[in-house]
Amino acid sequence: MNKLIIVVLLGLASAQLQSVQTLNVTQYLGNWYEVASSPWVHLTFEKDAYCTRATYGVQSDGNLSVLNMERYGSPSGEIKEITGYAYIPNPEQPGQLKVHLDGAPFEYADYWIVQLGPVKNEQYQWAIVSEPSKFFMWVLARDPVEYNLLYKTQVQNTVTNTLQFDGRFNQYVARPWTGCVPYSDSQ
Numbered sequence: 001m002n003k004l005i006i007v008v009l010l011g012l013a014s015a016q017l018q019s020v021q022t023l024n025v026t027q028y029l030g031n032w033y034e035v036a037s038s039p040w041v042h043l044t045f046e047k048d049a050y051c052t053r054a055t056y057g058v059q060s061d062g063n064l065s066v067l068n069m070e071r072y073g074s075p076s077g078e079i080k081e082i083t084g085y086a087y088i089p090n091p092e093q094p095g096q097l098k099v100h101l102d103g104a105p106f107e108y109a110d111y112w113i114v115q116l117g118p119v120k121n122e123q124y125q126w127a128i129v130s131e132p133s134k135f136f137m138w139v140l141a142r143d144p145v146e147y148n149l150l151y152k153t154q155v156q157n158t159v160t161n162t163l164q165f166d167g168r169f170n171q172y173v174a175r176p177w178t179g180c181v182p183y184s185d186s187q
């Protein structure tokens, strides 16, 4: 086979990831609950994490504030949190954010918003988040119970079949919220 054919076949095999073309940042703010993620996530920075929640706000410089909370070891374990910030380097690619987390072994990580659910109460209801290599993948939702009832089947199918997160370490794994002891500021 010549090189061109091999490149084309590789391209087909690993469906290139696209990020959203429009993003209303205001509707992306607030609390997000991790309802699914890839094994890579839990083998690395969310090792032994349960009940992982992200909260996004706006800083005075216009960047987004990031607060990640988790329970360590079990759904009632000790609370661990990490803060940071995120921004959109290129307004023409509003779904391609860079995230900095305080104390993390990287300066900036890619954070791509790949697909967004419907807007309700002025908030997107779910989001598929990943990065260009497709190792790390999260599904975030506003309400884990409602997500399972209304959106899970469709989102899992999109992640697995359309976006082809179907490898052993990047497949969709549900992250249950049953038994999670609520954070004190939870609604």
Ligand SMILES: *[C@@H]1O[C@H](CO)[C@@H](O)[C@H](O)[C@H]1NC(C)=O
Residues within 6 Å of the ligand: 061, 062, 063, 086, 087, 088
């Ligand atoms: C956000 O953070 C980046 C990286 O520190 C910085 O270059 C930028 O000026 C900040 N503010 C905005 C609005 O992007």
Ligand SMILES: *[C@@H]1O[C@H](CO)[C@@H](O)[C@H](O)[C@H]1NC(C)=O
Residues within 6 Å of the ligand: 024, 025, 026, 027, 122, 123
């Ligand atoms: C973004 O969302 C907010 C909250 O729903 C809304 O008030 C605003 O008009 C939206 N902005 C755009 C440009 O659609």
